[in-house]
Amino acid sequence: MTNIKKVSELAGVSTATVSRTLKSPELVTEHTREKVMKAVQQAGYRPNWLATSVKTGRSNSIVVLVPNLVNPFFMRIIEGIEQGAQEKGYSVLLGDTQGKASREHEYASMVLTNRADGLIQLDHSFPFSANDAALAEKVPMVSVCERIEGERRYPFIELDNYAAGRALTHHLISYGHSRFGIIAGQRTSQIHHDRLAGIKSVLKEEGIDFADNMLVGGSYRIETGIEGIQQLFDRDVPVPPTAVFCFNDDIAVGALYELKRRGLRVPQDVSITGFDNVKVSAYMDPPLTTVDQPAYEMGRRAVDVLAQLINRQPLQRTREILPFQLLERGSTGPVKI
Amino acid sequence: MTNIKKVSELAGVSTATVSRTLKSPELVTEHTREKVMKAVQQAGYRPNWLATSVKTGRSNSIVVLVPNLVNPFFMRIIEGIEQGAQEKGYSVLLGDTQGKASREHEYASMVLTNRADGLIQLDHSFPFSANDAALAEKVPMVSVCERIEGERRYPFIELDNYAAGRALTHHLISYGHSRFGIIAGQRTSQIHHDRLAGIKSVLKEEGIDFADNMLVGGSYRIETGIEGIQQLFDRDVPVPPTAVFCFNDDIAVGALYELKRRGLRVPQDVSITGFDNVKVSAYMDPPLTTVDQPAYEMGRRAVDVLAQLINRQPLQRTREILPFQLLERGSTGPVKI
DNA sequence: GCTGCAGATGTAATCGATTACAGTTTTACG
DNA sequence: CGTAAAACTGTAATCGATTACATCTGCAGC
Incomplete structure (x- = not known):
């Protein structure tokens, strides 16, 4: 290993001078700087980052x-x-x-x-x-x-997940939807609560009921979307939702896949929304309505x-x-x- | 900062003993080990990783x-x-x-x-x-x-990208295809050459011509797939390809999107293949034929x-x-x- | 020529650990 | 009980840098 000592010997100066040449060149004369730099080159010296860090504590x-x-x-x-x-x-x-x-x-x-x-x-x-x-x-x-x-x-x-939840809901309501399903991700997160609260607040304002069993899912995966649709559309509720909020784009991919597999058309039969705006969401068939996060x-x-x-x-x-x-x-x- | 010295003072032993207690407990007596561990607890001591690393050189x-x-x-x-x-x-x-x-x-x-x-x-x-x-x-x-x-x-x-290229080609040929397009990624890579060589070797064996202008693309992005399809299907060649190799799944996503946008059906009008088997490729419409890499x-x-x-x-x-x-x-x- | 100061360089302490070696205590056994 | 070996612990060197402080040189100003 080439260390600062070897370089100092090669250049015929002290280790302090080598260190100074590299960290604060203005402290050494032109002459010694050249000597040192030549030795550094010759030895292929690189300061040991671990040593520097232990000294600075960073x-x-x-x-x-x-x-x-x-x-x-x-x-x-x-x-x-x-x-x-x-x-x-x-x-x-x-x-x-x-x-x-x-x-x-x-x-x-x-x-x-x-x-x-x-x-x-x-x-x-x-x-x-x-x-x-x-x-x-x-x-x-x-x-x-x-x-x-x-x-x-x-x-x-x-x-502002709360506001995003509200925006999505307003968007769907403007299309006339009133029967909603939600496929959520990780339910213990704050994000989850905020989005859900946003959605519910608008529904309440608009006088639209939301039954708790229309909230399904529990992780941010494609499979969650598939299973979510199965739960929302297989149960013996009289009327399935016409619009489904998916709490990220992966879930929406799964939901879209499963809806199509069942012969339901998106958006003619069911509208779905994603969240995050991942790259592929724009190139799905149909492209996904979603919330872009920067x-x-x-x-x-x-x-x-x-x-x-x-x-x-x-x-x-x-x-x-x-x-x-x-x-x-x-x-x-x-x-x- | 709590360092080993502080702990050693707290425990009334030397720093060496503290170090030993933590790294090789079998070297110290039960009694001192307890003393030291108590001091470690009390001080909330964690060995400084930088210091350890500079010493061991790792x-x-x-x-x-x-x-x-x-x-x-x-x-x-x-x-x-x-x-x-x-x-x-x-x-x-x-x-x-x-x-x-x-x-x-x-x-x-x-x-x-x-x-x-x-x-x-x-x-x-x-x-x-x-x-x-x-x-x-x-x-x-x-x-x-x-x-x-x-x-x-x-x-x-x-x-074995060469073999994978061959496998894909055999697969498409077994479906009767003979006019191929390729949308490549990074063209300077070895991967590129191997896959391409694999495809060409089979085409040669089967006596199928491949014109160099049917190879387009140059990066592994969705947009590359879109542009690739445009180039392959817009040019004034008399006959567009019936099958397109995409050198990764992202390119295939773009290709699929653009083909559909043009009213071409996949796979009825054009077959496409991806590469890598990313998660979403299985949930596209249609799901993507691709090569799974472990x-x-x-x-x-x-x-x-x-x-x-x-x-x-x-x-x-x-x-x-x-x-x-x-x-x-x-x-x-x-x-x- | 002497003093004072700035500038350049060297010496040695330091960062926080590990560990070779030395010193001390304990144990084993004749 | 004496001695050697074993077990434990402490002292100090070390890792590879940085940097406070000391030293030395050279030059300006009186």
Whole structure:
């Protein structure tokens, strides 16, 4: 291994001078700088990052906790995080939690052991174990698209899921729909509650009933969409819904697939909506009406906020709400008479 | 910050004893172990990972270079990598190269600076700059699904793209097709050449002509599929193809979309095939005939191989070919008479 | 020529661990 | 009881950097 000592010997100077030449060149004379640089070249020297970090106490890395890597929506957020991190000199440590608490704890504790400086959370639970709750108090941490209600609070970036729920509902009602189904994802999340509350608030205002058994589903997967449609349309309720809210685009893909398989046409027989605006949603048949989330931007903002926390700069606000956009495409239409 | 010294004072022992208690408990007596553990608890002590790493010279991290995070196929590989890494005690540093050489260099040099112990490459180019080529000689590095032909060689995990190309072609020929189009992705990659060679070899054997202008495309995106179809069907060639090979599922999504938009039916008018078997491909309308790559498994194997390189264990072979599977679904069918 | 100061470089402490080696205590056994 | 070996613990070197402080040189100003 070529270390700073070897270079210093090669250049005939002290290690301090080598270090200075590389970090603050203005402190050494032209002459020695050249000597040192030549030695650096010759030895193929690169400063050992671990050593630098242990000295400065900063790892310049951040952990990103994500429940699922294959979801393009999350990945878009992570692209934003990656870009922002890169610009600020941070590296991104990937923490695929697979929704398991044990994994979350494991990754989160990387911040406690100086392996990372901060944490970005795309999951929905508090990522520290009961043991570490007290320590976690000081951990710089930001949550993207999920708010933690409860014991602990930290800054979060999200969009107004309540308003998005309302917008989707208004859109469908304007097409004359009045019998709705909902296929939800992870039900314990704040997102879920907000969207649901948004939908229900409009229904209430419009005097439309919503039976609890029209809410099905429980995870953000294609299969959930398929099973959701089966539950909504197979049960012995007299009248199936004419419009179905799917709480993400994957669920909507499954729902669309299953509706077609049953010979139902979208949107002529049933309207469906997605959420997230993943790339393929625009190229489905029909293209999906969905809510666009500025995922990339959310990722970037998360890094900004996290960097402020890490550097103990004061935050203007602990809550950032980014704008969503309702994309009306082919999967929704007038109710069948 | 609570460090080992504080704990040692709290427990009334030396730092060496604290270190031993935590790393090799069998070296200390029951009595002191208890004392130390109590102090550790009380102080909320966690060993500083940076310090440990600088001492051992191992960061226990690996860098994964990926050209694009939103591609579910890559992400499936990374899931495998993540899982394998986790089991072996490595963390994964994400390197989103966005296909840019500068990014590649930047991330790759993390191995040269001890920030990571090795490198897994999902991209297709040699990730070190000309300057570092010599240093890179010693860097543990594995390539997944892409072989590097040329100056530098390192182990790779892939599937037999040549054979997969042949299998797809046989499948379409068995349906009576003889006029083919190809919408390719990244054309400079080895994958591209292998698949293309596989297809052409069968066509030659069967005495079927393939005009070079029936090969279009140049990146793995949905838009490439749309533009590809436009090029293949708009040109003034007398007869458009009856079957189109798309070199990944994203391209196939675009192709399917554009074909439908033009009023062509799949597979009655045109058959199309994808590649990779991403999740949604099974739920398209029609479901996509595609080649399943064991992406997750490829990721896991890559970590195994990389770990061997890092630990300087001898490799049985530098080339691992995993099995593919041709999935015949609804997007291919008999040629229209 | 001497003093003072700025600028360049070297010396050595430091970051937070691990671990070789030394020193001390305990145990085993004749 | 004495001695050697074993078991435990402490001291201090070490990993590879950074940096406070010390030292040395050279030059300006009186």
